[in-house]
Amino acid sequence: MPELPEVEHVRRGLEPKVIGEIITGVTFSDKVHSGKQNGKETIIKGIDLQTFKDHVMGSTISQIDRRSKYLIFTIENEGRTQFIISHLGMSGAYFVVDHIDDIGIPNYMNHWHVELALQSGKKLIYSDIRRFGEMRLIDRLEDARQIMAIAPEPFNIEAEAHFLEQLDLKKWQKKPIKEAVMNHSVISGCGNIYACEGLHAAGIDPHRPVSSLDEASRKHLFQALVHALEEGILYGGSSISSYRNVEGESGQMQTRFKIYGRKTCGTCGSDVQTAVIAGRNTHYCTICQK
Ligand SMILES: [Zn+2]
CATH class of the missing domain: 1.10.8.50 (Helicase, Ruva Protein; domain 3)
Structure with a gap:
């Protein structure tokens, strides 16, 4: 399971590639669609897929933070700020590529679940072999109870x-x-x-x-x-x-x-x-x- 150091590396890798990008398209895998229909909430939690799509499309990724093992994408659209809180579960990974084949690792190419098309033509892809990871769209960080209950970052003075x-x-x-x-x-x-x-x-x-x-x-x-x-x-x-x-x-x-x-x-x-x-x-x- 990725721990804090691994998630921090994912954040550092994503930052220069996606900050300032506008999300122009959202595609979900068949597993995400069928999971939602069966009440399993595969990857995308707490929101129906169309609403997730409607909110995310046209937004600019303005910031990527990490809190413990969670990634927090700040997205902005016409003065409205929202957050995508993401957890990598056991085997989640993010990639930024021109085409899904460019990931180059069969397991991650076959098990992509969320694809965000970016204005530059690149794709931000979330892959997850075991599907324990998650993405949640929220309006206020205070609503993320799982994050609020976490101790301060270990490197902070308190x-x-x-x-x-x-x-x-x-x-x-x-x-x-x-x-x-x-x-x-x-x-x-x-x-x-x-x-x-x-x-x-x-x-x-x-x-x-x-x-x-x-x-x-x-x-x-x-x-x-x-x-x-x-x-x-x-x-x-x-x-x-x-x-x-x-x-x-x-x-x-x-x-x-x-x-x-x-x-x-x-x-x-x-x-x-x-x-x-x-x-x-x-x-x-x-x-x-x-
Ligand atoms: Zn010893």
Whole structure:
């Protein structure tokens, strides 16, 4: 599943290609049409397809932001501002191409779901093999409840205080620390991979109940998680879980992992242990993490 670093790379890739473009056409795949008819809301959520089309056509893409793992496209049309909030789900990807064949990766060419024609003649295409991703058109960001509930961006000054405050809540005390750090109300954008890496870097066993960690360990952990996310951005995200950036490339971060997806610990060489915590496969080292 793309995490914060991967989504940030998608945003950075899209920005120079689509800012200032006017959307001149909207086409949906058969799966999006049939999903809507069957009440499954495939990709396009909370709005009927014709209304989505009517609102989006003729709008200019003026800004692309990221909040946690969500992309936020600001679109403007004759003084009216709206937002498309998009989540890549497990395997979503955006491409900007002249023709769908230019994507060059069969899975993404075959599984395109939304095509926005742009005034320049290019096409902004959303592809998604497993179709867990989404696009929502909203009038006000305050209406995006899923975004409003997210912790501050981890790189913002207030994020550490928020993290410490959340870990003090009663509901987390008996829970494994890994479950808490994967929750987006505690720290934003830190999914399974970066939670494993951050806990490893901080030397903390992912099973430890939150209440067993003192203030210094919690601060140390926060910094380790932020560092893991920053490194992820620096190395272009990872190629785990079929992530592709706008150029169809995967990232290099997986070569930097010390624990996630490895057989032996990148620090001490011991065998990596696995356990399921909060439904996610967790990798850790019993020598380095206590
Ligand atoms: Zn180790």
